[in-house]
Amino acid sequence: MLRFIGRRLLIAIPTLFLVVTVAFFMMRAAPGSPFDGDRKLSPEIEANVMAKYGMDRPLHEQYGAYLAGVAQGDLGPSLKYKDKTVLQILQENYRVSLTLGLSAIILATIVGVSLGVLAALRQNQTTDYVVMTIAILGVCIPTFVTAPVLVLVIASKLGWLPSAGWNGGALPNLVLPIVVLTLPQVAIISRLTRAGMVEVLRSNYIRTARAKGLPENRIVRRHALRAAILPLVSYLGPAAAGLITGSLVVEKIFNLPGLGKFFVISALQRDYTVVMGMVIFYAALILILNLIADLLHAVLDPRVRLS
Amino acid sequence: MTGTILTPGSRRGAETMEKAARGRSLWDDAQRRLLRNRAAVGGMIVLGLLVLAAIIGPFFTPYAYDQINKDHVWAPPLTQGHLLGADSLGRDLLARLLTGLRVSLAIGLVATSVSLIIGVVWGAVAGYLGGRIDEIMMRVVDVLYSLPFIFFVILLMVTFGSNIILIFVAIGAVEWLTMSRIVRGQTLSLKHKEFVEAARAAGLGDGGIIAKHIIPNLLGPVVVYVTLTIPAVILAESFLSFLGLGVQPPMASLGTLIANGAQDMELAWWLLVFPSLTMVVTLMSFNFIGDGLRDAIDPKDR
Numbered sequence: 001m002l003r004f005i006g007r008r009l010l011i012a013i014p015t016l017f018l019v020v021t022v023a024f025f026m027m028r029a030a031p032g033s034p035f036d037g038d039r040k041l042s043p044e045i046e047a048n049v050m051a052k053y054g055m056d057r058p059l060h061e062q063y064g065a066y067l068a069g070v071a072q073g074d075l076g077p078s079l080k081y082k083d084k085t086v087l088q089i090l091q092e093n094y095r096v097s098l099t100l101g102l103s104a105i106i107l108a109t110i111v112g113v114s115l116g117v118l119a120a121l122r123q124n125q126t127t128d129y130v131v132m133t134i135a136i137l138g139v140c141i142p143t144f145v146t147a148p149v150l151v152l153v154i155a156s157k158l159g160w161l162p163s164a165g166w167n168g169g170a171l172p173n174l175v176l177p178i179v180v181l182t183l184p185q186v187a188i189i190s191r192l193t194r195a196g197m198v199e200v201l202r203s204n205y206i207r208t209a210r211a212k213g214l215p216e217n218r219i220v221r222r223h224a225l226r227a228a229i230l231p232l233v234s235y236l237g238p239a240a241a242g243l244i245t246g247s248l249v250v251e252k253i254f255n256l257p258g259l260g261k262f263f264v265i266s267a268l269q270r271d272y273t274v275v276m277g278m279v280i281f282y283a284a285l286i287l288i289l290n291l292i293a294d295l296l297h298a299v300l301d302p303r304v305r306l307s
Numbered sequence: 308m309t310g311t312i313l314t315p316g317s318r319r320g321a322e323t324m325e326k327a328a329r330g331r332s333l334w335d336d337a338q339r340r341l342l343r344n345r346a347a348v349g350g351m352i353v354l355g356l357l358v359l360a361a362i363i364g365p366f367f368t369p370y371a372y373d374q375i376n377k378d379h380v381w382a383p384p385l386t387q388g389h390l391l392g393a394d395s396l397g398r399d400l401l402a403r404l405l406t407g408l409r410v411s412l413a414i415g416l417v418a419t420s421v422s423l424i425i426g427v428v429w430g431a432v433a434g435y436l437g438g439r440i441d442e443i444m445m446r447v448v449d450v451l452y453s454l455p456f457i458f459f460v461i462l463l464m465v466t467f468g469s470n471i472i473l474i475f476v477a478i479g480a481v482e483w484l485t486m487s488r489i490v491r492g493q494t495l496s497l498k499h500k501e502f503v504e505a506a507r508a509a510g511l512g513d514g515g516i517i518a519k520h521i522i523p524n525l526l527g528p529v530v531v532y533v534t535l536t537i538p539a540v541i542l543a544e545s546f547l548s549f550l551g552l553g554v555q556p557p558m559a560s561l562g563t564l565i566a567n568g569a570q571d572m573e574l575a576w577w578l579l580v581f582p583s584l585t586m587v588v589t590l591m592s593f594n595f596i597g598d599g600l601r602d603a604i605d606p607k608d609r
Contacts, residue, residue, distance in 0.1 A: 142546070
């Protein structure tokens with residue numbers, strides 16, 4: 001177990017290295033610089049500013065310096081937000097994204113698994129068709145459609161919930177963003193659960209459990225569900241990626257001060273270090289989630305050996 | 308042909324018997340199953356209409372998609388000759404919607420082709436050669452899989468500016484990973500088949516075997532995955548356009564139209580509702596067709 005984790009972490013290092021490298025050179029290849037403002041800086045001042053951030057040195061030296069910094073956990077100062085380091089910006093803004101993402105994934109798992117199990121148990125009956133129709137709609141209606149439509153109907157026309165803003169994380173402000181993030185995940189999770197459940201319910205050990213006379217409720221919960229949600233565990237990594245993508249849209253539409261909103265703005269403003277910091281942060285997050293998924297897989301399925 | 312009496316003497320009977328004797332191929336079977344699937348057939352009809360509208364529709368609208376008209380600003384649907392209304396610059400929504408649909412479908416097609424070519428070649432080579440090379444190639448795929456790819460697409464758009472060719476390439480380059488995995492798995496099982504042995508015995512080289520024997524036999528799963536990739540690509544492009552990084556004005560795609568519609572929705576609901584509906588219907592027909600194809604081709608559920 002420990003060896004497996006160790007090996008996976010060792011593989012993660014070259015991955016992260018690749019991420020950092022590609023992102024670094026892509027960002028630097030972009031035309032423009034973080035110091036292009038409304039007012040043109042005089043050449044002397046610009047040279048001074050560049051020197052202050054070490055950007056007067058050749059690119060490969062800057063790259064080396066940046067790598068050394070990252071290896072020590074130093075992501076550098078922001079180029080746009082004076083007196084702030086990238087780490088500070090991450091710390092100040094991750095809470096919004098994390099709250100949204102976590103709530104969405106928990107909610108989506110609960111709702112999605114319940115719907116999926118329900119559909120599998122009532123296979124080819126009305127319930128099944130209704131759930132699967134919802135699932136298809138959830139996959140086909142993108143977040144950037146649900147978000148504005150829900151704002152228009154529920155916030156603007158009916159006035160039940162605020163249409164935008166964070167408001168210190170007050171619940172009414174959170175409802176719409178979380179719902180928007182949750183819907184597509186519910187769709188995918190319920191489909192995965194239904195498919196897994198349908199297959200498992202046909203298997204021999206379930207028939208054995210039935211033959212033993214166990215109550216149906218117990219068979220479903222103790223025996224079938226455990227095997228049926230295995231595909232779901234593998235979906236953890238992609239789900240995180242999907243939530244991150246979704247949060248870019250949701251944070252923009254609901255005007256929330258999260259990382260996603262920051263990323264696009266920073267990329268457009270050429271705030272090199274902030275963009276790099278976020279890419280590293282998200283890449284690490286996805287790597288960790290994939291690792292957790294693999295471990296969970298091994299815990300739930302004794303046939304999987306960690307090697 | 309049911310109900311026809313088969314007498315060997317009649318010409319018709321002989322033809323029928325010949326037909327029956329030829330048997331049904333894998334593809335005949337698949338086609339039959341596909342055409343029995345009502346959702347898939349519905350998807351094909353709707354999609355056919357959408358494609359037709361996207362190709363010839365823009366020639367028949369009374370206004371051009373980029374024609375600005377100050378007197379028609381925010382004209383509601385069915386007024387002043389605008390079937391679906393007009394936007395904040397008085398441009399005809401129907402014309403913009405058809406153009407946007409055309410752009411989105413084109414991006415879906417081209418970017419999927421890019422991903423198809425990379426994915427099939429990569430997967431077939433890795434699976435066929437096997438061993439160390441396979442391991443390295445698939446490790447590359449694993450590494451790329453674990454990257455937050457949307458960030459790289461965003462970086463690409465920021466770096467090189469949003470031009471439409473780049474959108475094709477960027478999205479295509481993201482979507483080939485799953486394709487290569489599917490193709491590799493299939494190739495692994497195909498390469499030990501007798502007909503591959505026979506080809507090798509006949510003196511065909513590795514390249515020839517991959518091109519002539521492996522790739523044609525991969526068609527089934529690849530076709531299924533392609534129909535499911537196209538909507539994913541359309542979605543990705545719209546997502547970029549929504550963030551302002553995709554297709555640039557006055558050009559339109561479904562994503563830009565929805566983004567603009569979301570901005571003006573308080574004043575003009577039609578700008579949000581019609582593009583959104585078009586988007587959802589397009590994605591749904593692709594998904595229905597893809598699901599139908601999978602059920603038709605995948606031998607697992609027979």
